[in-house]
Amino acid sequence: SSKYVLSHMHPMWQEPLAIPGGDRQSPIDIVVRKSLFDPHLKPLVPAYDPQTCQQIWNNGYSFLVEYDDTTDKSTLKGGPLEDQFRLCQFHFHWGESNAWGSEHTVDRKLFPAELHIVHWNAEKYDLFEEAVMEENGLAVIGVFLKIGKRHEGLQKLVDALPAVRHKDSMVDFERFNPACLLPSNINDYWTYHGSLTTPPLTEAVTWIVMKQHIEVSHDQLAVFRSLLFTSAEEEVQKGMVNNFRVQQPLRGRPIRSSFS
Numbered sequence: 001s002s003k004y005v006l007s008h009m010h011p012m013w014q015e016p017l018a019i020p021g022g023d024r025q026s027p028i029d030i031v032v033r034k035s036l037f038d039p040h041l042k043p044l045v046p047a048y049d050p051q052t053c054q055q056i057w058n059n060g061y062s063f064l065v066e067y068d069d070t071t072d073k074s075t076l077k078g079g080p081l082e083d084q085f086r087l088c089q090f091h092f093h094w095g096e097s098n099a100w101g102s103e104h105t106v107d108r109k110l111f112p113a114e115l116h117i118v119h120w121n122a123e124k125y126d127l128f129e130e131a132v133m134e135e136n137g138l139a140v141i142g143v144f145l146k147i148g149k150r151h152e153g154l155q156k157l158v159d160a161l162p163a164v165r166h167k168d169s170m171v172d173f174e175r176f177n178p179a180c181l182l183p184s185n186i187n188d189y190w191t192y193h194g195s196l197t198t199p200p201l202t203e204a205v206t207w208i209v210m211k212q213h214i215e216v217s218h219d220q221l222a223v224f225r226s227l228l229f230t231s232a233e234e235e236v237q238k239g240m241v242n243n244f245r246v247q248q249p250l251r252g253r254p255i256r257s258s259f260s
């Protein structure tokens with residue numbers, strides 16, 4: 001509406017000068033020819049109960065679909081993971097244009113958006129906030145989005161977004177199974193040790209980045225861009241776009257692939 005001045009040059013948050021550890025930060029560029037096929041990587045086993053879906057929250061950085069993680073009803077195991085992890089939320093990163101928006105890249109190829117499904121190690125820790133501080137605490141599945149045909153499963157989420165337009169808004173959201181956002185082939189992925197890409201930026205993440213992307217329509221992604229970084233009270237409203245972190249040095253880390 002007219003009273004909102006839209007601008008997107010919004011420093012989501014200041015990149016800290018010194019980072020805890022600092023040599024296992026994310027996101028990174030995945031150089032395919034330097035990844036190592038690891039035949040011991042197992043198939044990934046996501047097992048999500050849509051009844052654990054609770055709400056959507058605009059946290060002023062992205063919108064998060066949050067799940068009840070007080071039981072083992074929605075879990076992820078297998079792949080590179082030693083333990084069983086619990087689903088806690090998923091969110092996206094996207095650009096102001098379809099030319100960029102993803103956090104990871106593949107041989108420098110940018111995608112218009114990237115989905116992150118966040119899980120924490122419930123075998124070793126009691127809470128997400130604890131696991132966030134531990135090296136084997138988190139597992140995040142990354143899925144690239146491309147512009148193409150409309151994603152039917154995503155539409156239920158897109159229709160709910162206007163209700164969380166402003167920062168700190170939240171709306172109930174039920175029975176959404178994030179498995180519908182996974183590509184048909186989840187056995188081809190790259191995996192490496194990295195960090196959260198927003199504060200606290202802790203190096204707690206086993207990243208599992210899918211080789212196969214999913215397609216969403218231009219109109220669906222346009223609704224992501226209608227969200228705001230700012231709360232309703234703020235005078236100047238800022239469009240929620242370009243909420244991705246700059247890429248970080250690999251520092252010699254191995255990137256393993258589950259496929260040859």
Ligand SMILES: COc1cc2c3c(ccc2cc1OS(N)(=O)=O)[C@@H]1CC[C@H](OS(N)(=O)=O)[C@@]1(C)C=C3
Pocket residue numbers: 059064091116118128129132140195196197198199200
């Ligand atoms: C440390 O306590 C909280 C961290 C939260 C985070 C996030 C969201 C909510 C957090 C809530 C935290 O405290 S809590 N659990 O007490 O509410 C970020 C979303 C983007 C980022 O994920 S990414 N891109 O690295 O895969 C997240 C999960 C990083 C931290």
Ligand SMILES: [Zn+2]
Pocket residue numbers: 091092093116197
């Ligand atoms: Zn993320």
